[in-house]
Amino acid sequence: MNQPRQTATYLSKRLTAAGLRPVSKYGQNFLIDLNLVNLIADSAELRANDVVLEVGTGVGSLTSQIADKAGAVLSVEIDQNLHQLASEELAGRPNVKLIQGDALRNKNSLRDDLMELIGEAMQRIGDEARFLLVANLPYNVATPIISNLLHQTPPPDSMVVTIQKELADRICAVPSTKDYSALSIWIQSVCDAQIVRVLGPKVFWPRPKVDSAVLKMDLNQSKRDSIPDLRYFHETVRALFFHRRKFLRSNVVSAMKGRLEKAQVDEVLHQLGHDEDSRAEQLSVDEIKTLVESLRIAEGK
Numbered sequence: 001m002n003q004p005r006q007t008a009t010y011l012s013k014r015l016t017a018a019g020l021r022p023v024s025k026y027g028q029n030f031l032i033d034l035n036l037v038n039l040i041a042d043s044a045e046l047r048a049n050d051v052v053l054e055v056g057t058g059v060g061s062l063t064s065q066i067a068d069k070a071g072a073v074l075s076v077e078i079d080q081n082l083h084q085l086a087s088e089e090l091a092g093r094p095n096v097k098l099i100q101g102d103a104l105r106n107k108n109s110l111r112d113d114l115m116e117l118i119g120e121a122m123q124r125i126g127d128e129a130r131f132l133l134v135a136n137l138p139y140n141v142a143t144p145i146i147s148n149l150l151h152q153t154p155p156p157d158s159m160v161v162t163i164q165k166e167l168a169d170r171i172c173a174v175p176s177t178k179d180y181s182a183l184s185i186w187i188q189s190v191c192d193a194q195i196v197r198v199l200g201p202k203v204f205w206p207r208p209k210v211d212s213a214v215l216k217m218d219l220n221q222s223k224r225d226s227i228p229d230l231r232y233f234h235e236t237v238r239a240l241f242f243h244r245r246k247f248l249r250s251n252v253v254s255a256m257k258g259r260l261e262k263a264q265v266d267e268v269l270h271q272l273g274h275d276e277d278s279r280a281e282q283l284s285v286d287e288i289k290t291l292v293e294s295l296r297i298a299e300g301k
């Protein structure tokens with residue numbers, strides 16, 4: 001299959017010829033090192049029974065690498081002009097479906113047809129089908145894309161994404177560090193996450209101001225199965241970390257306002273051995289899981 005050459009000059013010529021320039025509000029920083037495009041596709045360890053979602057087709061360079069290995073690729077691009085360029089670049093690839101539009105309906109949900117299309121592609125592949133996200137994500141929608149996908153049925157078996165390094169650090173953060181947040185806990189409570197490679201600004205065109213990272217997040221089914229109500233868990237974790245540096249008790253009391261009395265909160269915290277000085281940011285992911293589940297049971301949910 002024809003492989004788009006991937007240099008800044010090639011990309012700028014390609015866009016200029018089409019009368020276009022990169023649009024910064026869409027996070028259009030294209031990867032110009034083909035080895036790194038390959039690294040992303042290779043890190044996903046793609047197989048013929050994989051259905052891959054890509055958010056941000058761009059001109060289709062990563063898309064074509066994915067399409068060489070996966071059974072089916074669904075790639076969404078918000079920019080009508082890039083969608084058009086990618087359609088030309090990827091013409092003749094029967095396993096690629098390109099969609100023009102926003103991958104998100106809003107911050108809290110994906111576009112309506114996305115999971116339906118993924119489900120159809122998985123059905124065509126059969127019982128062995130896996131679902132993956134592989135993408136050089138636009139920086140402004142990276143968190144909602146990753147977070148929302150983990151609520152879907154099925155969730156992705158694996159997500160390999162290029163994102164801002166700062167966000168990758170937050171996702172992988174450990175307790176008692178400044179990066180440890182509701183997002184770290186949400187992702188780590190259902191996935192095993194690791195940074196594959198840190199990428200400096202030079203490997204993108206145009207160059208972003210900050211470092212990026214290739215992050216791999218593999219779904220850990222037993223971790224996911226240990227959370228009976230994912231929505232409850234995610235929302236409660238967000239509430240617990242709303243004022244990260246406050247004492248745990250005061251965070252739990254405000255998170256449970258109107259749902260649990262202070263005495264009930266104290267009873268749960270006492271039973272779990274959390275003293276008055278505990279802070280949410282000191283608790284491990286497993287301790288947070290146990291705490292949230294105890295609150296859910298105390299609420300009678």
Ligand SMILES: C[S@@+](CC[C@H](N)C(=O)[O-])C[C@H]1O[C@@H](n2cnc3c(N)ncnc32)[C@H](O)[C@@H]1O
Pocket residue numbers: 026027028029030031055056057058059060061062063076077078079082101102103104136137138139141
């Ligand atoms: C970082 S670029 C990656 C492009 C290409 N995949 C690459 O690796 O070079 C992100 C792409 O996502 C697109 N994009 C931005 N916001 C989007 C959204 N909400 N839904 C779908 N695509 C979006 C941008 O227009 C841009 O093409």
